[in-house]
Amino acid sequence: MQLDLNLLAALDALLEEGSVAGAAERLHVTAPAMSRSLGRIRRTTGDQILVRTGRTMTPTPYAIAVRGQVHELLRQVQDVLAPSRELDLASLERTFTLRWHDSLVALGGPALLAAAREQAPGVRLRFLAESSVDTPELRRGEIDLEANANRPTAPDIRAEQVAETRHVIAVRRGHPLTRVTTVTAARYAEAEHITVSRRGRLGNVLDDALARLGLTRRVVASAPTDGAAFEFVRGSDLLVTAPEATTRSAAAVLGLTLLPLPLELPPAAVYLSWHQRYDTDPAHVWLRGLARTALTPEVGPEVGQSHQKDQVR
Incomplete structure (x- = not known):
């Protein structure tokens, strides 16, 4: 059976509003369209869902039993398909692994760690030494962020020049x-x-x-x-x-x-590199911002x- 997730939203609205008109208004559709959705839900579940009692409609025992489950399922679907991009730094607990050239660790590591600890005390940073050979840890997700003088050429690796x-x-x-x-x-x-x-x-x-x-x-x-x-x-x-x-x-x-x-x-250029899987990850975006600031050289004598x-x- 092919399921239509739109029916889940319609069922949630019908159970919350207790009427076809109310559910239609809530989802910004016409009453006839909502009535057709109710018909499809009845055929799919084998239950009337809402039955008329005088001038109002009453949910069936089945509808009452699944009301909470339907609402939670809809919330989970929305979280997956339209995730919130808000980041609560105070409660963030995550360990980031960084492979930076040793001179860049000396240049920006202390400032990055200080800023991360101030904003997100639950975050930990693991700085690893560069390997003598090119390795695929970025692609495998074992390294979160690289910093060195080389711009990567792999199509799935993102790079940003942060300094020269x-x-x-x-x-x-x-x-x-x-x-x-x-x-x-x-x-x-x-x-x-x-x-x-x-x-x-x-x-x-x-x-x-x-x-x-x-x-x-x-x-x-x-x-x-x-x-x-x-x-x-x-x-x-x-x-x-x-x-x-x-x-x-x-x-x-x-x-x-x-x-x-x-x-x-x-x-000499300084590049930050990461795998494209982290492009829109809020915590990773936050980390890249801190790293960008930490690696910007100050004006000296x-x-x-x-x-x-x-x-x-």
Whole structure:
């Protein structure tokens, strides 16, 4: 038997109003249309539902018995087909799993956690390290939100660019490059470099930019994360090239000097990525808004100011 959900709404209205005219007015249909619906309900259930007693209509025992069930079923159908998009943050209890580049965790993680705890105390955040290989956890629903420099290409993965920042050079205080007036491309290439690569790659777009100038650099090591690379840099004459927004706070803590990069590179982008199943999920929309704000880099001092202080010393 093929069921018509419109009959459920009509039956609920008939039982609530106790008349064909009242039910028709409630559902904004004509009385003849409602009368036809009552006829179909009677044929489907095998019960009269409403019977005339004088000038009024009285529900049958069956109708009285199922009145509450009909109303609850209609509410459930409405919840499924027209769900409420209101979000009660105070009562929200949910654990979100985020896979962010380590430098982005350092940049925006604390602000995101603080905002989430203030607005929704029942929410918990799980930050996972990036994998050295591309994995399908976003598609499988095991990861709620990714943040890194890569725009995904899969058609079912959504992405939003939330920030962009230029590249800078990070060196220890007193590094030979801090004692020159201008960091040229040649001087940059002559220094010893460490790269940041979760796959252990020793080359990247910087080598292409140098090659266009007829220059090559010496890369002596790679580190899996920005934080690891900074530790190498602060204890040696190595330099690392990294996005300014994710490097500035670490440089201040570790006592590193930031220098302008003497190469023309497109700005480093920051993307938030998620599976399309979460496009309209209210809690996920709320989380993305907080993440977007947390990952927007603040305006800091111009790169090179600390370099000038080193020269004065």
